[in-house]
Amino acid sequence: MPGTWLTGERPGARTHADDTAPRQWRAILLALTDRDGSDPPGGGSLDELERLAATDGIGVADRMVQVRGRPDPATYLGSGKVRELAELVGSRHADVVIADGELTPAQVRGLEDGTGVRVVDRTGLILDIFAEHARSFEGKAQVELAQLAYELPRLRGHGREMSRIGGGRMAGGAGTGVRGRGEMRLEIQRRHLRRRMRTLREQVRRTARRREVTRRRRTRDRVPSVAITGYTNAGKSALLNRLAGADAEVADVLFATLDPLVRQVRTPDGLTYTLTDTVGFVRRLPHQLVDAFRSTLEEVTRADLALHVVDASSPQATEHIATVRGVLGDIGAQDVPELLVLNKADLAAPEQMDTLRRIHPAAVPVSARTGEGLDDLRDALRDRLAALFPPDRARTATPADTEGSP
Numbered sequence: 001m002p003g004t005w006l007t008g009e010r011p012g013a014r015t016h017a018d019d020t021a022p023r024q025w026r027a028i029l030l031a032l033t034d035r036d037g038s039d040p041p042g043g044g045s046l047d048e049l050e051r052l053a054a055t056d057g058i059g060v061a062d063r064m065v066q067v068r069g070r071p072d073p074a075t076y077l078g079s080g081k082v083r084e085l086a087e088l089v090g091s092r093h094a095d096v097v098i099a100d101g102e103l104t105p106a107q108v109r110g111l112e113d114g115t116g117v118r119v120v121d122r123t124g125l126i127l128d129i130f131a132e133h134a135r136s137f138e139g140k141a142q143v144e145l146a147q148l149a150y151e152l153p154r155l156r157g158h159g160r161e162m163s164r165i166g167g168g169r170m171a172g173g174a175g176t177g178v179r180g181r182g183e184m185r186l187e188i189q190r191r192h193l194r195r196r197m198r199t200l201r202e203q204v205r206r207t208a209r210r211r212e213v214t215r216r217r218r219t220r221d222r223v224p225s226v227a228i229t230g231y232t233n234a235g236k237s238a239l240l241n242r243l244a245g246a247d248a249e250v251a252d253v254l255f256a257t258l259d260p261l262v263r264q265v266r267t268p269d270g271l272t273y274t275l276t277d278t279v280g281f282v283r284r285l286p287h288q289l290v291d292a293f294r295s296t297l298e299e300v301t302r303a304d305l306a307l308h309v310v311d312a313s314s315p316q317a318t319e320h321i322a323t324v325r326g327v328l329g330d331i332g333a334q335d336v337p338e339l340l341v342l343n344k345a346d347l348a349a350p351e352q353m354d355t356l357r358r359i360h361p362a363a364v365p366v367s368a369r370t371g372e373g374l375d376d377l378r379d380a381l382r383d384r385l386a387a388l389f390p391p392d393r394a395r396t397a398t399p400a401d402t403e404g405s406p
């Protein structure tokens with residue numbers, strides 16, 4: 001499987017001249033920022049990039065931020081800054097440069113030529129993490145699909161810009177006729193990727209269809225469904241474990257969960273509902289992943305209620321809420337009723353908790369760690385479900401009965 005940028009040379013696989021033991025990869029984080037230093041990307045953004053890097057087993061040697069309105073089309077940074085970056089790479093013994101923004105293939109090449117080390121962007125890093133965490137057949141197929149979508153335009157020699165820069169070098173005189181040999185090889189590679197993508201899409205579609213059948217049966221039986229959603233690392237899996245007595249993987253890394261996990265839960269007054277844990281969101285979630293994971297993400301779209309979990313202890317809690325709602329809108333889940341949960345109440349500063357509660361009066365503060373607030377959450381869930389599924393209707397009506405009625 002063609003992987004992303006680290007395939008075949010995972011961190012730790014390298015040794016340095018002065019020590020023989022394998023060591024962790026070291027990265028320089030790179031960002032462009034507007035003149036006022038706000039967005040993109042403020043400190044929060046590079047902090048998040050650092051967490052993403054750590055999740056992928058990469059340590060951060062240093063950060064470099066250039067104030068610059070628009071990236072240079074060839075080198076991302078200005079040429080003086082590229083030299084500065086190369087010096088930083090050398091003095092910090094860095095192995096890789098990770099850019100917070102999205103780089104064009106030309107910019108990757110420009111920066112790699114300028115620094116002599118591997119250069120990757122945020123999307124490539126996130127794809128790598130997803131590839132490491134994919135467990136199920138479906139998850140792996142989705143990740144590979146996203147990787148191929150990312151790679152397709154990055155194959156050397158693609159596009160108009162490349163036919164000028166690289167095309168001449170690759171095809172120059174080596175082939176016959178109008179198209180050089182390099183260009184033909186490229187076309188074969190591209191065709192191969194596209195064919196593989198079609199196969200993967202079909203696999204993903206088949207799994208999604210199977211899930212759809214199960215879901216339809218539950219709808220017919222009027223079993224309400226609650227989907228846990230939220231930013232990555234918010235504590236979604238921890239909450240599922242608390243509410244459903246499940247044993248979903250809980251880990252202090254980003255994107256620990258990629259596959260939907262469904263559990264049945266009974267409220268104290270006997271209402272049964274399903275609770276689904278699924279993949280978390282992140283700011284600027286790569287569109288290749290949104291496309292590939294659409295059927296997984298749509299678990300929320302089909303749910304009767306979205307349990308939106310927020311890490312209330314994060315300084316970025318408000319941005320995270322906005323990001324999650326944005327992605328939910330993108331996948332067509334904006335009309336699913338939401339119950340907001342302010343998780344990690346044990347960690348959050350009291351002032352921050354007060355602020356969040358003021359802005360979101362209906363939100364329920366809980367701690368999946370200590371269990372605090374869980375009874376309130378169970379009550380809130382019961383009330384919301386009872387409102388959505390009045391007991392008399394739940395027994396008599398079927399979806400077909402209500403279809404088309406006002």
Ligand SMILES: Nc1nc2c(ncn2[C@@H]2O[C@H](COP(=O)(O)OP(=O)(O)OP(=O)(O)O)[C@@H](O)[C@H]2O)c(=O)[nH]1
Binds near residue numbers: 234254258368
């Ligand atoms: N202090 C504290 N830590 C929590 C709480 N809930 C979860 N955590 C921790 O936060 C980290 C992430 O928890 P998960 O349940 O894996 O988060 P998630 O939302 O499922 O994350 P992904 O699946 O990676 O998107 C873990 O280290 C948990 O132990 C809480 O209420 N308080």
Ligand SMILES: [Mg+2]
Binds near residue numbers: 238
């Ligand atoms: Mg999880």
